[in-house]
Each structure stands twice: as structure tokens, then as C-alpha cells.
Amino acid sequence: MTINEKQDEIIEEFDLFEDQLDKTQYIIDLGKKLPPMPDSKKTDENRIMGCQSKVWVDAELKDDDQTGARLYFYGDSEQTAQISKGLVGLLIRVLSGEKPEDIANADLYFIPRVGMGNLITSLRAGGLASMIERMKAFGRAYTEKTV
Amino acid sequence: MQSAIETTLDIQQIRRDFPILDQQVNGRPLVYFDNAATNQKPTAVINALTGYYEGYNANIHRGIHYLAEKATAAFEASRRAVQEFLNAKHWQEIIFTHGTTDSINLVAQSYGRRFLKEGDEIIISTMEHHSNIVPWQMLCEEKGCILKVIPVNDAGELILEEYEKLLSERTKFVSCVHVSNSLGTVNPVKTIIDKAHAVGAVVLIDGAQASSHLDLDVQALDADFYALSAHKLYGPTGMGVLYGKKELLDSMPPYRGGGEMIKEVTFAKTTYNEIPYKFEAGTPNIADVIAVKTALEYMAGLGKENIAAHENDLLQYATEQLSELDGLRIIGQAKHKIGVISFVLDGIHHQDTGVILDQQGIAVRTGHHCTQPLMQRFGIAGTTRASFAVYNTKDEVDRLVQGLRRVQKMML
Ligand SMILES: Cc1ncc(COP(=O)(O)O)c(C=O)c1O
Numbered sequence: 001m002t003i004n005e006k007q008d009e010i011i012e013e014f015d016l017f018e019d020q021l022d023k024t025q026y027i028i029d030l031g032k033k034l035p036p037m038p039d040s041k042k043t044d045e046n047r048i049m050g051c052q053s054k055v056w057v058d059a060e061l062k063d064d065d066q067t068g069a070r071l072y073f074y075g076d077s078e079q080t081a082q083i084s085k086g087l088v089g090l091l092i093r094v095l096s097g098e099k100p101e102d103i104a105n106a107d108l109y110f111i112p113r114v115g116m117g118n119l120i121t122s123l124r125a126g127g128l129a130s131m132i133e134r135m136k137a138f139g140r141a142y143t144e145k146t147v
Numbered sequence: 148m149q150s151a152i153e154t155t156l157d158i159q160q161i162r163r164d165f166p167i168l169d170q171q172v173n174g175r176p177l178v179y180f181d182n183a184a185t186n187q188k189p190t191a192v193i194n195a196l197t198g199y200y201e202g203y204n205a206n207i208h209r210g211i212h213y214l215a216e217k218a219t220a221a222f223e224a225s226r227r228a229v230q231e232f233l234n235a236k237h238w239q240e241i242i243f244t245h246g247t248t249d250s251i252n253l254v255a256q257s258y259g260r261r262f263l264k265e266g267d268e269i270i271i272s273t274m275e276h277h278s279n280i281v282p283w284q285m286l287c288e289e290k291g292c293i294l295k296v297i298p299v300n301d302a303g304e305l306i307l308e309e310y311e312k313l314l315s316e317r318t319k320f321v322s323c324v325h326v327s328n329s330l331g332t333v334n335p336v337k338t339i340i341d342k343a344h345a346v347g348a349v350v351l352i353d354g355a356q357a358s359s360h361l362d363l364d365v366q367a368l369d370a371d372f373y374a375l376s377a378h379k380l381y382g383p384t385g386m387g388v389l390y391g392k393k394e395l396l397d398s399m400p401p402y403r404g405g406g407e408m409i410k411e412v413t414f415a416k417t418t419y420n421e422i423p424y425k426f427e428a429g430t431p432n433i434a435d436v437i438a439v440k441t442a443l444e445y446m447a448g449l450g451k452e453n454i455a456a457h458e459n460d461l462l463q464y465a466t467e468q469l470s471e472l473d474g475l476r477i478i479g480q481a482k483h484k485i486g487v488i489s490f491v492l493d494g495i496h497h498q499d500t501g502v503i504l505d506q507q508g509i510a511v512r513t514g515h516h517c518t519q520p521l522m523q524r525f526g527i528a529g530t531t532r533a534s535f536a537v538y539n540t541k542d543e544v545d546r547l548v549q550g551l552r553r554v555q556k557m558m559l
Contacts, residue, residue, distance in 0.1 A: 020506045021503065021507070021553070021557070024503060028558060052514065080499070081498065082496070082499055083498070083499045083502060084496075084499075
């Protein structure tokens, strides 16, 4: 699936919920499903600044003979911060396994479209924007390495 | 004089004075429990602001025309109202500032720079707001003074024996919060002031949280300085007061120059105006100052003891109700506390709690509340804080409890 197909799928899923609380619950559940990152990866270098709770993101490039190099993301938040974890999980779902240049150039239109109101727009804006920026920076860095 | 605390306010009637409360947030009626950050404004206060701009907007003190006279009179009437509110001896002891933070900075920069010197000790407490930490740190850096800190016990009360140990003839200044914005603790400021005076130190009390809940009497307290913010008193934002004893204020240099603070300016030398004008450089927030009087009158109309009794009721009720939630720990269990209840939920980040409450229309504050050292003392990153004002109700407390149950259900 392309980045945009995954985004469309997420928009459809969120459309099933009418209530913001149900959407939030969905994000929390996504967070709970996210495999934990090993503590050794929870370094200051991998830490995203701008989140009120602690969040880490790391990436790994894997070569696939048929499709070329793909970037895989790993992320986590401090134990109790389930909403942040869910947001990392959503971004990972959209961006992980894609080509570095597609990640670097991705237009993440699903965020305003899932209709989570102030959850995304206000409180998390700083942290969420930093998460996206970090993931795209990985994309850019690996684009240079792979071309 | 009303003697009994029994008087019951008609809260539903009072709520009609606050138009902002009548709205839906995320599809549910708003519950506003962020009053320690700022409380809401009654129509009377809003009208005082627009009344000035619509009726007699003019610069004060210098004008000789009708509007200027009227504005000046209203402005100075507000000063008298604050004087009465604090029971200050002289109207000249009331200086209008931008708020508590600004008032504390004024004292640190004016009194501190003039009278404190290298090696002098300044005492604050662990439960200070950053506004009552940073100005003193800046002064210490500049002058080589030493900052000492009164510790707090597990209940969130100042340890007075430790305070006594910190006091010595080297102590030149004590700056302490009257009521903690994070814990609700009411500090024994009279005792703190008396003990400081016994070693010859000067005392500032940060009354930002105390002013809307407690009866204030700066003469009875014998406070040297008392700082407060109008926006926590049902008044406008960015507007505050510094009370200072006349002889202290007289001895202090101005720290901002220009406007009404001068007597005469020549390029050779400027002579300064008398207090309070010496400290009120530039055109002040005239409308906001005027509205402070209206806010004080509004509170007086309800009766401060009635407001306090109602808030205390809510605090008792909320404490009981919240204590029934599993995994909820109240931070700050002082014997003497008012209208603030701070807590942590096991396994749940306070930010998530705040977001999910907001989605249910409930406004609380989460985080460190500008008291990071205090959070470190309790070994936590932050709390969720509900703080009460006169217009809050027990039904709203029930909504909070239900909201928190929902948070737990979603997160755990
Ligand atoms: C105890 C305390 N001190 C100082 C302040 C700062 O007040 P202001 O922001 O109005 O200057 C606050 C406000 O939250 C406070 O609660």
C-alpha cells in the first residue's frame, strides 16, 4: 500500500466513530499494540523534543531486492503516555516500510481529516509536528544515502 | 457584619453573572475547573471595561478636560478600593503593576538591587511559583546573594523548624507564597513574617492565589510587600498590584523610567515623583485598573466569607469523591488548604487525563503548574489540577469524577 492509500484507510476507519472520545480510544488502543522499543534505543538522540511526554523514534533501512531500499520506523513513549504512543503508532503505520524519498516528500493529509479536533490541533501540535519532522528527516537522510 | 459561615449563595443565580460559563464544549456543558490559572469575569467587570472605552477613554493625570478628569477619578478610586481590600494604611502604598510576576520583579529589581549585597541571604520555599523563584535567582546572580529554600513535608506543608534553622542575621529577605497554586496549601504567613522580622529581614508575600479566597489584612500580617494579580480575582488579565509599606517604597529607586514617574526632567538630572507614581512609568492599563474596583465590589457583594465557605464545601466534597477512585493519589494534603485539588492517576499520564477530560467538556490544568521544583520534591512530572471558584457546583465535581472514571476505563 502506498502512503496515500494507508492514509485513506485511516480516514475511513476514523469516520466510523462519531464521538471524539471513541476516536481517542482508538488511538490509545493503537498505542497499546505498538511493540515496545528496547530501552537501549530510548536515547536522547532518538528523543523527540516538543512533546510534553517523552517520545522516541528510530529508523532502520532494509534493502529489498525487488523494491529497493525501504525505511522502517520504531517508536515508543514513556509508559503512561498512551495518546502519544498511539500517535507515534499512527505515523509509523503510514510511513514505515516506504521508500525514503516518499517519506521525505509525504503530504500527511490524514491528520486534519480524521477529525480529532483539538486533540491534534492544539495540545499535540508541537509534539506531533516534531514527530513528523523527525521521520521526514530520516527519509531525507536515507534518500541521499541510497541514490 | 455577617457572623455565621452558614449563608448559602444561590450559585445558579451567580452563574448567570458569568456569560462564558453558558456554553457547550465538545458537545457537553462546559465545566471550568482551571480557576487557579485564571477565573472567569462577571458581566459587571466586562461592562466596566467597555464602559470606559465607550464613555470616558482618556489618558489620566495630565489631562484637564472632562474625560481625563473622569478617567483619573475612576483610576484613583480603584486604588482606594484596593487599599481597602488589603487594609493598607495609605493609598500611596498601592502600586498598579501587570500582575504578581511583575510585582515581584519590581521588588527584586528595585529593593533588591539597592539594598541587597554580596553574601546576603534570600529565603524562598519549595512550593514557590516560578514567578517567585526566577526574579530572586536573577538578583542572586547579579549581586552575589545566596538563595535558601524552605523544604516541605509529604503533606505539602512548609517545615517551619527548617525555616527557623535557615534564618540568621545574614537573612535579608524572605519571599514566600501565601497559598500554593499547585497544592492549595495555606501557609502560616503571619508566623513566617514575624520570624523573619525577628532577624531583621524584609518579607514579600505572593498572594496570587490567596487573594480571591482569604480575607487579607496587610497591616495585621505586617507584610512588607504583598503581590497579587487581578485576573485571579474575577478581574482583568495582565493587571496586578504591589502593596509595599510606605517607608520601604519611599526608600526604593524607581526601576522603569518615563511618564508619570518623574517630577522634573532636565538633561542634567531627573527628579522622581512620589509613590505610588514613582513606580508607574508610562500609560497604565487604565480600563483594567478601573475594572479591578468592579471586581472587588462584585466579590464584596457576594461576601468573601460566603465565597470561601462555598469553595471549601466543594473542596471537601471533591476530596471525598476523588478519594474513592482507585489509583488516584492527591498531592497536597495540608491540614489548612483551599480550593485546589491536585492529583496523579496510577499508570496514566496527566496530559492524557487533561485531553480526555477536555473531550468531555471539563477544563482542568495539567503539568507542573510553574512549580517544577515542587514537582521534583514529590518525584512526579506533573499533576492534574482542579481548582474552584464561586460559580462551581457539586454537580460539576460529579462530572469530573465520572470523567476520570472514563479516563481510567480508556487508558488502563
Ligand atoms: C502562586 C502564584 N504566584 C504567581 C503567579 C503569577 O501570576 P501572574 O501570571 O498573574 O503574574 C501565579 C499564577 O499562576 C501563582 O499562582
